[in-house]
Amino acid sequence: MEVLRITTSGSVDDGKSTLIGRLLYDTNSIPQDKMEALHAASKRKGLDFTDLSLLTDGLVAEREQGITIDVAHIYFSTPTRKYIIADTPGHIEYTRNMVTGASNAQVSLILIDARKGIVEQTYRHFFIACLLRIPYLVVCVNKMDLVEYSEARFNQIVEDFQQLIAKAPFKAPSIKYIPISSIYGENLATRSEKISWYSEESLLEYLEQITFDHADSSHPARFKVQSVIRPKTDAYHDFRGFAGKVVSGHFNVGDEIISLPSLQKSRIKTIEQFETKLTTAEARQSVVITLEDEIDTSRGSMLSRPENAPSLLKEIDAQVCWMDQTRLVPGKTYLLQHGVNRVKAKVQQIQHVIDVTSNTILEDKKELGLNDIGKITLKTAQPIFADSYDANPANGAFILIDEMSNSTVAVGFVA
Amino acid sequence: MTNKIQWEFPQALEDEAIYILRETAAQFERPAILFSGGKDSITIVRLAQKAFYPGKVPFPLLHVDTGHNFPETIQFRDWLVESLGLDLRVRYVQDSINQGKVQEETGKYASRNALQTVTLLDAIEELKFDACIGGARRDEEKARAKERIFSVRDEFGQWNAKMQRPELFDMLNGKIGMGENVRVFPISNWTELDVWNYIRREKLEIPSIYFSHERDIIERDGMYWPHSPFLNTTEEETPFRQKVRFRTVGDMTCTAAVISEADKLEDIISEILEAKISERGARIDDKRSEAAMEKRKQAGYF
Numbered sequence: 225m226e227v228l229r230i231t232t233s234g235s236v237d238d239g240k241s242t243l244i245g246r247l248l249y250d251t252n253s254i255p256q257d258k259m260e261a262l263h264a265a266s267k268r269k270g271l272d273f274t275d276l277s278l279l280t281d282g283l284v285a286e287r288e289q290g291i292t293i294d295v296a297h298i299y300f301s302t303p304t305r306k307y308i309i310a311d312t313p314g315h316i317e318y319t320r321n322m323v324t325g326a327s328n329a330q331v332s333l334i335l336i337d338a339r340k341g342i343v344e345q346t347y348r349h350f351f352i353a354c355l356l357r358i359p360y361l362v363v364c365v366n367k368m369d370l371v372e373y374s375e376a377r378f379n380q381i382v383e384d385f386q387q388l389i390a391k392a393p394f395k396a397p398s399i400k401y402i403p404i405s406s407i408y409g410e411n412l413a414t415r416s417e418k419i420s421w422y423s424e425e426s427l428l429e430y431l432e433q434i435t436f437d438h439a440d441s442s443h444p445a446r447f448k449v450q451s452v453i454r455p456k457t458d459a460y461h462d463f464r465g466f467a468g469k470v471v472s473g474h475f476n477v478g479d480e481i482i483s484l485p486s487l488q489k490s491r492i493k494t495i496e497q498f499e500t501k502l503t504t505a506e507a508r509q510s511v512v513i514t515l516e517d518e519i520d521t522s523r524g525s526m527l528s529r530p531e532n533a534p535s536l537l538k539e540i541d542a543q544v545c546w547m548d549q550t551r552l553v554p555g556k557t558y559l560l561q562h563g564v565n566r567v568k569a570k571v572q573q574i575q576h577v578i579d580v581t582s583n584t585i586l587e588d589k590k591e592l593g594l595n596d597i598g599k600i601t602l603k604t605a606q607p608i609f610a611d612s613y614d615a616n617p618a619n620g621a622f623i624l625i626d627e628m629s630n631s632t633v634a635v636g637f638v639a
Numbered sequence: 640m641t642n643k644i645q646w647e648f649p650q651a652l653e654d655e656a657i658y659i660l661r662e663t664a665a666q667f668e669r670p671a672i673l674f675s676g677g678k679d680s681i682t683i684v685r686l687a688q689k690a691f692y693p694g695k696v697p698f699p700l701l702h703v704d705t706g707h708n709f710p711e712t713i714q715f716r717d718w719l720v721e722s723l724g725l726d727l728r729v730r731y732v733q734d735s736i737n738q739g740k741v742q743e744e745t746g747k748y749a750s751r752n753a754l755q756t757v758t759l760l761d762a763i764e765e766l767k768f769d770a771c772i773g774g775a776r777r778d779e780e781k782a783r784a785k786e787r788i789f790s791v792r793d794e795f796g797q798w799n800a801k802m803q804r805p806e807l808f809d810m811l812n813g814k815i816g817m818g819e820n821v822r823v824f825p826i827s828n829w830t831e832l833d834v835w836n837y838i839r840r841e842k843l844e845i846p847s848i849y850f851s852h853e854r855d856i857i858e859r860d861g862m863y864w865p866h867s868p869f870l871n872t873t874e875e876e877t878p879f880r881q882k883v884r885f886r887t888v889g890d891m892t893c894t895a896a897v898i899s900e901a902d903k904l905e906d907i908i909s910e911i912l913e914a915k916i917s918e919r920g921a922r923i924d925d926k927r928s929e930a931a932m933e934k935r936k937q938a939g940y941f
Contacts, residue, residue, distance in 0.1 A: 225647040294800060296784045297777040299830050306649045308828055324805040450661040455694045463693060469658050498689040510657040510690070523665055547805050561810055564662065623810050630814040635807045
């Protein structure tokens with residue numbers, strides 16, 4: 225069974241929590257006792273209907289303020305697949321949470337209030353979806369009930385959004401527009417009868433038909449080594465296996481490989497998953513690989529094929545999203561973590577900062593603080609084995625760690 | 640929507656959990672598995688076995704024994720440790736009580752659930768564990784829905800929801816300062832159904848109390864409580880025999896039973912799919928207030 229990961233963003237009051245609550249309700253994902261708790265909580269708030277949005281607000285501070293602070297994870301499944309929603313706040317202060325939620329998503333779901341149309345936060349959501357190269361974007365025009373299910377209003381918003389795409393800073397994802405009313409469940413799980421002028425899929429129908437090719441041969445084969453398994457028992461006296469994860473593409477038994485950074489070559493002898501021997505391993509699989517020869521490979525090494533191995537990078541241009549209260553200090557040494565590999569890195573230069581809302585480059589701004597997105601140049605002490613994020617997202621991102629606080633202060637995308 | 644039974648386990652979840660366990664072994668000096676004997680920690684042990692095969696599980700198990708466990712759970716724990724050749728450390732809430740660090744609760748709702756946090760934090764300090772792997776899942780409860788995979792705790796074990804490190808893609812940052820430690824949650828993204836489907840696929844043994852059996856119970860607040868010497872009962876509460884099973888394994892004083900005939904995994908899974916009550920709905924400890932779990936997490940609970 226496949227897992228589809230979705231990130232949602234929205235402004236305060238645009239009905240995001242209601243939409244999620246409604247999806248759970250329509251897929252029979254809310255147990256009866258939780259439903260009763262919702263009835264009771266809605267009544268306490270003086271509401272005469274069951275407020276499904278109450279299902280997703282978690283922390284005490286959030287309940288008090290009626291907002292979402294952090295990334296919340298919500299789960300539901302259909303007979304087709306399992307869904308994981310990373311529900312993130314839409315406000316500018318939470319850009320870092322939006323980026324975090326989006327980092328594992330295959331689908332970005334953007335909500336627009338039909339009455340208000342595109343607002344400042346829509347630009348930010350769209351920019352982040354593009355920056356992270358999320359393959360699928362669904363624009364839900366919500367609260368259609370409050371604009372009398374007007375086709376003209378929907379078309380106007382679609383048109384406005386298309387102008388946004390024309391100016392997209394990166395390759396725009398595949399986009400689907402759906403008119404919905406989350407409070408009444410119109411076009412969520414099933415097609416709406418009220419919105420008869422729209423004859424395409426409902427939200428869930430659309431999500432159900434999205435497909436992925438994880439073995440994706442258009443992406444180069446990359447395997448990150450997490451550890452070396454050497455049992456040294458009688459039965460496995462000479463066993464030396466590399467435990468790790470296929471980052472992108474796929475590997476077959478018998479393939480010639482090159483190990484980075486040692487640049488030594490060998491062939492894959494076995495691919496193992498516990499007691500099972502596999503013939504092939506594809507992106508996202510955790511396996512153990514053994515090689516024909518004893519070559520220099522350890523934690524942080526990367527296996528790839530000789531013909532399309534990543535280059536060894538020491539000078540890196542990257543887009544970064546800054547995620548810490550403490551500003552980026554040019555010239556300071558941070559720890560750069562690419563996959564499981566950590567190296568020291570010094571920020572050489574802040575090239576520019578991007579005003580995400582207006583999508584303009586601020587050439588003169590040379591400061592990066594919390595929630596800022598910009599472009600920097602880094603120099604590392606040892607090379608990393610990254611691809612450009614655009615060419616191979618799974619091997620193109622890194623994080624920066626502040627060695628003083630140990631905090632994750634930034635995420636970067638290799639240019 | 641249909642309610643068709645979904646038996647298939649999403650393989651991506653196992654791959655993710657194994658990746659996390661390998662990162663834990665590599666990034667920390669003294670990681671341990673927090674083992675309760677429940678289905679989630681049994682799943683963690685299986686994943687650890689698979690992650691390092693043909694090598695050994697590189698983590699000891701830590702069990703905080705409240706003294707109020709189901710005897711079946713303890714028997715199962717000892718059997719599992721024996722059959723897989725694991726390294727088990729047990730620390731007792733009774734010792735914390737004897738040392739005067741915590742006080743036994745009184746009244747008919749008395750349980751040792753809150754007390755075990757102190758024993759756990761003492762054990763972490765004594766055994767110098769820098770990472771504790773737990774079987775908590777985000778779908779269990781709304782405070783857990785916001786938990787990280789690597790959750791950094793201060794030396795008092797406290798969870799600070801507003802100061803959590805962002806976790807991007809699959810990159811895990813386990814760097815910590817002196818006195819800090821990390822709780823690791825490899826099955827964060829699993830649901831209760833995923834766990835059961837995994838147990839079924841992997842043919843794992845689980846404690847017998849998960850299956851239907853006859854037991855003395857009492858009825859209180861619309862729930863069925865297992866009768867035991869640890870439960871303070873009033874005169875009106877008379878125990879009676881009933882066929883029940885348990886959906887989660889906690890203490891005998893805070894885990895409610897469900898009336899059930901399910902004596903096979905398949906029946907349990909069907910029951911969950913139709914279940915009218917959520918998993919933690921059978922945990923009396925969560926019913927204390929709407930924010931019960933969040934408060935316990937801040938205090939250093941899982």
